[in-house]
Amino acid sequence: MAVGIFDSGLGGLTVLEAARARLPEVDFLYFGDNSHAPYGVRDADDIYQLTSKAVHEMWDRGCNLVILACNTASAAALRRMQEAGVPQGKRVLGVFVPLIEALTERQWGDNSPPREVAVQHVALFATPATVASRAFQRELAFRAIGVDVEAQACGGVVDAIEDGDMILAEALVRSHVDALMRKMPRPQAAILGCTHYPLMEHIFQDALGADVQVFSQGRLVADSLADYLVRRPEMLGEGKAGYLTTGDPRRVSSRATQFLRREITFEAV
């Protein structure tokens, strides 16, 4: 049975790639809701409806575990989906917690009270909807005290990446980093709080400077998934991957092939 990896578009491929490298015996099914991307400019209700529809589709296709490899969906829809009730034997998880556990030096699932941590000045780069939700700050407050977070809503970056316009994406990333650094001149760490942004990680690092530690989610989510699956050997498969999109499969396949530098073939949902 495949593990489902969901994103509004192509960004979740950064999580899928890391997960496949870390867990070569697990089967995965990727679902990109490309016809509705970007999610980051939609309101919370809209994001909930779209995410819920896609996750139900993946559950119906046999994915017992679906990972929202999308911060915007994790911020705006995850808790509401869990509260609405998940069918027997199915699960849906987000991507915030592994990232915040890494930032706050915690082991997986350590729920002890919040404490002081090494980093005190953190830059958060995310979509407008994720920034507006303040979900990152809320999860951080459960685990750490005294951390100053400056958030930058990176309008336009997801659209540019989905369109394959990497020149525009780079210009936007540099201007969002500039804007952040006017508010927080010396961040110690930067969080790439959108799964599209690792495709531009070298630009973020270059614009921020080498002494800023950049956290991105691929490897962190893959490690926590590995930890989760250790106790569920029935989820091991043959290392296959399938790719579904609500968008135009030819266009989405060509973008994915460009980003991952190998042939990726999407099928229509």
Ligand code: DGL
């Ligand atoms: N990859 C999604 C995220 O992590 C992008 C959301 C969007 O479509 O704006 O937030």
